Amino acid sequence: MLVKTKGVVLNYIKFRESSIITKIYTEQLGVQSYIVNSVRKKGNGSRIALFQPFTLLDMVVYSSPRGGIQRISEYKTAYPFATIPFDIRKSSILLFLSEMVTRTVKEEEENPTLFAFLYNSMISFDQQVQHFENFHLEFLLELTQHLGFGPGSGTEIIEQVAFSANTQAATSAPPVLALHAYETYFDGLLRPGVANETIPNGKIRREMLSILIRYYQLHVDKLGEIKSLAILSEVLS
Structure with a gap:
């Protein structure tokens, strides 16, 4: 059966000489x-x-009730990015976020709200020319x-991370007693316009990310090591 759908590419791996296997979050079918x-051809033929x-893609895809790896009949860009491919900070952020989404979003079914969040977030991010840190x-x-x-609230994040049994096991988050200093910063991100606390520098931003990854680890089974985090930290340092 052929299905017309929009898609958000999450990642790909090389397959044979010029092909790939790509994971895409689709509007109609969830994760596929x-x-x-023949997308890795040399020269002008590469796609x-x-x-x-x-x-972001517009696609016509094959869908089988048996599941498994499918094929794409047609595909084209749904929204050509104007800034992301040319800004190493933005592309590094998306490399990291694609790994996080791949490891946390598994459902192979339609979820219009989640799809709209992913799709619209990328358009908004591409349109931001400053203050996207x-x-x-x-x-x-x-x-x-x-x-x-x-x-x-920020308190909820901090309390769960601070009192988890393995607070320091898989993150570089600061010591437990220091975690509470970040509550108001998280509140500022959770409730913009209500809490106006500004994140002052990259060091605090990196520590907040470590805390947030630990928060994810508490809720997502076998999240594992986020390999792209080191790249993101270096680029944004």
Whole structure:
């Protein structure tokens, strides 16, 4: 059966000489994996740029009730990015977020609200030309709402992380007693316009991200190591 759908590319892996297997969050079918042939050709024939993290696509795809890896009949860019491919800070942020979404969003069924969040967030991010240094934090906080463990306040995040049994096990978050200093910063991201606390520098931003990843680890089974975090930290340092 052929299905017409929009899609948000999450990642891809190389397959054979010139093909890939790509994971895409689709509007109609949730998370799906597709084999795409001959996209890694040398020269002008290559279309691999269309499968970079969070590229937005219009697609016609094959869908089978048996599941498994499917194929794409037609695909084209739904929204050509104007800034993301040319800004290493933005592309690094999306590499990191694509890994987080891939590890946390698993449903193979339609979820219009989640799809709209992912799709519209990318358009908004591409249109921002400055003051986007908190985007990854804001994105992850909003994603928690769609995943079912969204915090109501910065205090809720800090208390769960501070009193978890393995606070220091898989994160570089600061010592427990220092965590409470970040409550108002999280409140500022959760309730913009209500809490006006400004994140003063990159060091605090990185520590907040470590806390937030630990918060995810408490709620997402086997989240594991986020390999792209080191790249993001270096680029944004």
